[in-house]
Amino acid sequence: MNKERTITLFLVILTAALSRLLPHPENVAPIAAIALFAGAKFERKSLAFALPLLPMLLSDMVLGHPSKLAYLSFALIVCIGFALRKGAGAGRVFAASLSASVLFFLVTNCVYLSSGHMYPHTWQGLMLSYEMGIPFFRNTLLGDLFYSALLFGGFALAERRFSWLQVRPLATA
Numbered sequence: 001m002n003k004e005r006t007i008t009l010f011l012v013i014l015t016a017a018l019s020r021l022l023p024h025p026e027n028v029a030p031i032a033a034i035a036l037f038a039g040a041k042f043e044r045k046s047l048a049f050a051l052p053l054l055p056m057l058l059s060d061m062v063l064g065h066p067s068k069l070a071y072l073s074f075a076l077i078v079c080i081g082f083a084l085r086k087g088a089g090a091g092r093v094f095a096a097s098l099s100a101s102v103l104f105f106l107v108t109n110c111v112y113l114s115s116g117h118m119y120p121h122t123w124q125g126l127m128l129s130y131e132m133g134i135p136f137f138r139n140t141l142l143g144d145l146f147y148s149a150l151l152f153g154g155f156a157l158a159e160r161r162f163s164w165l166q167v168r169p170l171a172t173a
Contacts, residue, residue, distance in 0.1 A: 080099055105133060
């Protein structure tokens with residue numbers, strides 16, 4: 001990957017991550033979209049995992065509310081982003097973003113595994129956890145779709161405009 005492209009991708013992700021610190025509706029955040037975008041765009045998998053998780057860790061130090069299950073879900077969302085490496089058309093990005101929202105909902109609302117205090121350790125407790133999370137899912141989904149469209153769409157437009165952002169094939173001997 002060329003240096004200019006890597007720096008630009010990093011700056012795009014940093015800008016999106018900083019938006020988490022701005023006032024926003026509850027559960028409308030860029031982190032899942034950043035995880036998808038990083039998984040799709042960074043050749044180095046270590047960067048793809050580090051770039052969504054590092055801003056989240058830093059902003060959690062300011063905002064509080066860190067959750068191991070949230071970090072796990074974002075790491076899994078990076079893996080969904082890997083599926084977009086072969087093509088990130090609007091339909092594929094929409095499906096990946098929807099999948100990311102559902103994955104985040106299923107993983108993070110499984111709080112009975114981690115907290116043990118909010119819901120009983122039963123099937124009914126798990127279902128109650130999911131039921132109580134439904135009102136928050138709408139904003140999560142809207143935020144993920146918005147930020148995914150912004151990141152993927154904006155970067156696709158930039159790639160068309162600036163040739164130095166395009167992936168260059170490796171030179172062969």
